[in-house]
Amino acid sequence: MQSGIGIDQTPPSERCILAGLDIRKLNRGASALPGGLPPEQSLDELAELASSAGAEVVGMALQTREKPSPATLLGIGKVRELQAWAAEAHCDFVLIDRDLTPSQHRNLEREIGCPVLDRTQLILDIFAKHARSKTGRLQVELAQLEYLLPRLAGRGSEMSRLGGGIGTRGPGETKLEHDRRKIRGRIVKLRRDLRRVRATRRLQRSNRDSVPVPTVALCGYTNAGKSTLFNRLTRSRVVADARMFATLDPTIRKLRTPSGKPTLLSDTVGFIRDLPPTLIEAFAATLEEVGEAALIVHVVDITAENRDVHTSEVNGVLKKIGAAQAPQILVLNKSDLNDPEENERLVEVGRAAGWAREVVAASAKTGAGLDVLLEVVDAALAEGLYVRRQFRLPFREGAALAALYEHGKVVSRQEDAEGIEVLADVTPALADRMARFEAGVGAAADGASRSRG
Ligand SMILES: Nc1nc2c(ncn2[C@@H]2O[C@H](COP(=O)(O)OP(=O)(O)OP(=O)(O)O)[C@@H](O)[C@H]2O)c(=O)[nH]1
Ligand SMILES: [Mg+2]
Incomplete structure (x- = not known):
């Protein structure tokens, strides 16, 4: 019924063929890919990356070989096939599911007769x-x-x-x-x-630290739902999108926790398997923000077939950027797409296995489980960051009192002839700054994490 004319009115996207290499046989069935994904799934992920870059995937090819060819990665037979296919399908480029050496790159382009891109180049392109x-x-x-x-x-x-x-x-x-x-x-x-940007950001962070408000960093595999969660928790509107690497630039907003303690939440670039080292190095200024967070909320897509690979990749990158020691809460996101019993089971498994200090199933989309998440965040911060202190402030110390209200959580306040007595939950840094106003030691020893605003 439909005529062939005018079916595709949208500007043509670039067309590409994907090619991967399966050298499993050598390893007796175990995946030979560094990222630990079977080659078919790795190709699927590459296809997702390609469409995130705006390309149309015309076809995929996987070659099984004993070992990669040093000259062309794929065998010459396969390369010829690709050449014919690419010409026939009017491809703009061929995408290889590996990183190519410079000479493999040149040889492949010459043999196939159209631009060849490797995985790193594609990721760099999406970032660009x-x-x-x-x-x-x-x-x-x-x-x-x-x-x-x-x-x-x-x-x-x-x-x-x-x-x-x-x-x-x-x-x-x-x-x-x-x-x-x-x-x-x-x-x-x-x-x-x-380097200058990093220095400035470091300065900004240390200013933030002198006005000590803890930062909670969202991190996770690309597309896990970090930005959706960020938007819901901070009532913001950063871009959340099914394309991979929708977020690159860090955004920081106030987070409302049940305790009312001032807290910041940051959203930033997602991670991926075999993240190109040049990117990790180049994104140091961005990743440093994650590295210095008081708490990491690691978001994982519970429905992702390879969620285990995703979490271990994320933990690997956190290690590389020196953030492995930060306390972590694992959010099993997109729980709305999963069977509730399966969600519960996974939370139990995760807790028992010690995946993180806390494991919470949630849905950034529906809001399910976010109350629990916020409670858990609050508790983690209170435990790690807030101490309860009693201060005696002379009336003339209005600025100190204001600082307690702004950067701490005032639990109670009483005035007498000499001044004001304030019981407050404060970060150790603020406690240090206010040490000279501290009332008798042990005045408020108990229940540092119990206060409610
Ligand atoms: N069903 C469902 N979809 C979700 C949920 N959270 C996020 N999504 C969808 O997942 C896709 C990715 O969401 P984002 O919030 O952009 O993911 P991200 O982790 O910020 O991704 P990058 O910034 O690209 O690394 C979007 O299409 C969201 O609508 C959820 O809880 N349930
Ligand atoms: Mg995002």
Whole structure:
């Protein structure tokens, strides 16, 4: 009934073929991929990444081999097949589910006759597309140039052939044509700029610490639902999207906890299996925020087939950025899509196995379980961060009293002829700052975590 004309009115997205390598046989059935995913599932994840980059996946191919070919990764037979297929299907590029060496990259492009992208390049492209802030753009550009530099030899002129499409976003065509020396110079400058950003952020954090409000950092695999959760908990509207890496730039907002204690919540970039090392390094300024959080809320998509791989990847990255020691609460998100009994079972399994100090099933979408999550966050913060102290403040110390109200949680207050007596839950840093006003030691020894506002 439908005529062939006019079916696809939308601007054509770039078309690509995905190709992966299965070297399982060598390892007697165990997955040979570093990320620990079977090659088929790894290809599926790559397809998801490709559509997040705005590409249309025309087809996928998996080759089983004893070992990767040093020259072309895939066997030459498969490469020829890809060449024919790519031409026939009018592909804009071929996407390889591995990271390619510079020479494999060149050889494949020559043999297949169209641009070839590897997994890292695709991830870099998505980052480039989603980077909004100046810092975000600097970080992506640095990662892209670091990736490009060793691949520049012998392909300077070819670079200009690639249009403004996937794999070429970010640094831009003209910069890609610059010689190595110029790229090195640019890298040095970007590194310097980013060092400055880090220094500024560090300063901002230490200012935040002198006005001690604990930060809770959301982290997790890309698409786990961090931004959806962030929006619900802080009544914000950061972009939440089914595409991967919707969030790049960190956002911080006030979090309302049941105790009413001032707390900040931060949302930031998601992680992925085998996150390119250049990205981890380039995103140091962003990831440092996570590293210094008082508490990490690790969000995992309970419905993800590979959620175990996802959680261990996230924990791996946390380790790399020095955040492995921070207390962690695990949120099994998207519980609305799961059987309630299965949710409960997983929470029990997680608690018993000690996945995190607390495990909570929740739905950022429906709000189910978020009350429990907030209670748990409150308790964790109270235990780790707040101490109850009794202060005696002369009337003239209005600023100190204001600080207690603003940055602590005042439990009770009494006035007499000499001044004001305040019982408050405060962070150790605020307690230090206010130490000279502290009333007799032990005045308020019990129940530091019990107060309700
Ligand atoms: N059914 C259901 N969908 C959810 C839930 N939480 C998030 N989603 C959906 O999952 C997708 C990803 O959500 P985001 O909040 O953007 O995920 P994210 O972890 O911030 O992802 P990145 O920023 O890309 O790393 C979106 O399509 C959301 O609507 C949930 O509790 N239930
Ligand atoms: Mg997000």
